[in-house]
Amino acid sequence: MFSTKDILPLTLKNLGVKRQLAVQTIILHWPDIVGNDISLQSRPTSAKNGVLFVAVKTPVWGHHLSMLKEQLLAKIHDYLGQKLLADIKFYAGNFSNYANSIEDEPKFGVKLRSVTLSNAQCMEVKEIAHAVNDSHLRYRLQRVMVKDKKRRSLLLQEGWHQCLTCSALCPPEEKYCxxxxxxxxxxxxxxxxxxxxxxxxxxxxxxxxxxxxxxxxxxxxxxxxxxxxxxxxxxxxxxxxxxxxxxxxxxxxxxxxxxxxxxxxxxxxxxxxxxxxxxxx
Ligand SMILES: [Zn+2]
Incomplete structure (x- = not known):
C-alpha cells in the first residue's frame, strides 16, 4: 500500500485543503490504517476542530476503541506523516441509524450515478487533486471527492439540509449533524x-x-x-x-x-x- 507521507504537504499551500485531503485520506484508507477487525466495526464520518468522529456498531466497540484511542491516533498520524488530530470521538449505534441510512437504500447507488456535477464543482475537484503527485492516489482522491459532491447534491434533492452549525448535511427531521x-x-x-x-x-x-x-x-x-x-x-x-x-x-x-x-x-x-x-x- 502506498503512503501519503511524501505526497501530502509541500504543494498544498492552503491549510484547509490540506486538512480536507487528510480527512478524505483517513476515511478512504480506514481499513489500511486500523486493520480489518476494527474497520468492520467502525467508520470515520467527519472531522471538526481536530476531532475525528467515528461511528461504531455497538457501545461495546465504542468503549473498546476509546481504550485504544491513543494507539489509533498514533496509527493515523503515522499514516498521514503528520499530527492533525487532537482527539477521536466514538459514537455508538447501528451504522444505518446514523447519517448514512439513506445511503444504505439499494436505489441510492443508482440515483448517485445519475447525478451530474456542474463545471465549477468539477474544477474544484481538479484543483484540489492537482496538488497530489502520486497518480494512483490522485485518481482515488478525485473519485472520493466526486462521489462526495454527488452524494451532497442527491441528499439536498432528498430534502436534507446543512447542519445549523457546520457544513455537514443532515436528514430533514434533524437540526444538527x-x-x-x-x-x-x-x-x-x-x-x-x-x-x-x-x-x-x-x-x-x-x-x-x-x-x-x-x-x-x-x-x-x-x-x-x-x-x-x-x-x-x-x-x-x-x-x-x-x-x-x-x-x-x-x-x-x-x-x-x-x-x-x-x-x-x-x-x-x-x-x-x-x-x-x-x-x-
Ligand atoms: Zn454539524
Whole structure:
C-alpha cells in the first residue's frame, strides 16, 4: 500500500485543503490504517476542530476503541506523516441509524450515478487533486471527492439540509449533524450538572425550563453528578457540602429537609456503590 507521507504537504499551500485531503485520506484508507477487525466495526464520518468522529456498531466497540484511542491516533498520524488530530470521538449505534441510512437504500447507488456535477464543482475537484503527485492516489482522491459532491447534491434533492452549525448535511427531521448533536448534548449536560450542583432537588420540568433538554439528558447528567460525588466523598470523613448535595440529589429534598437520617442513608449509599461502578476515566 502506498503512503501519503511524501505526497501530502509541500504543494498544498492552503491549510484547509490540506486538512480536507487528510480527512478524505483517513476515511478512504480506514481499513489500511486500523486493520480489518476494527474497520468492520467502525467508520470515520467527519472531522471538526481536530476531532475525528467515528461511528461504531455497538457501545461495546465504542468503549473498546476509546481504550485504544491513543494507539489509533498514533496509527493515523503515522499514516498521514503528520499530527492533525487532537482527539477521536466514538459514537455508538447501528451504522444505518446514523447519517448514512439513506445511503444504505439499494436505489441510492443508482440515483448517485445519475447525478451530474456542474463545471465549477468539477474544477474544484481538479484543483484540489492537482496538488497530489502520486497518480494512483490522485485518481482515488478525485473519485472520493466526486462521489462526495454527488452524494451532497442527491441528499439536498432528498430534502436534507446543512447542519445549523457546520457544513455537514443532515436528514430533514434533524437540526444538527451527528457530531454537532453530540457536542450540543455534551454542553447541555455540563450546564445541567452545574445547575444541579447548585440546586440538587430540581426535577426535570424545572431543569428543562432553564436548560432546554430531553428527559434522558437530565437523567444522565444527574447520574454523572451522583457518580462524581460518589468518588469525591470519603465516607469516613465527608465534606459537609458534598454529602448534603448528594443527599439532596438522591432524595430530591430541599436544604432545610436534610437531616441526620438522610445523611446516614447517603453514607450507606456511598459505601454500597463506591466499588460497584468503575471509576470515570
Ligand atoms: Zn454539524
Amino acid at each position: 451527528t457530531s454537532c448533536a453530540i457536542d450540543n448534548s455534551r454542553r447541555r449536560r455540563e450546564e445541567i450538572r452545574r445547575l444541579l450542583a447548585d440546586a440538587p432537588w430540581v426535577g426535570y420540568i424545572e431543569t428543562n425550563s432553564c436548560v432546554p433538554c430531553t428527559r434522558t439528558e437530565y437523567m444522565r447528567s444527574k447520574q454523572e453528578l451522583i457518580q462524581s460525588l460518589l468518588y469525591k466523598i470519603d465516607p469516613n470523613n465527608p465534606n459537609t457540602i458534598d454529602i448534603s448535595t448528594l443527599a439532596m440529589l438522591l432524595f430530591r429534598i430541599m436544604p432545610e429537609n436534610v437531616d441526620h437520617e438522610n445523611i446516614e442513608k447517603t453514607l450507606r449509599f456511598i459505601r454500597r456503590n463506591r466499588y460497584v461502578f468503575a471509576p470515570r476515566r
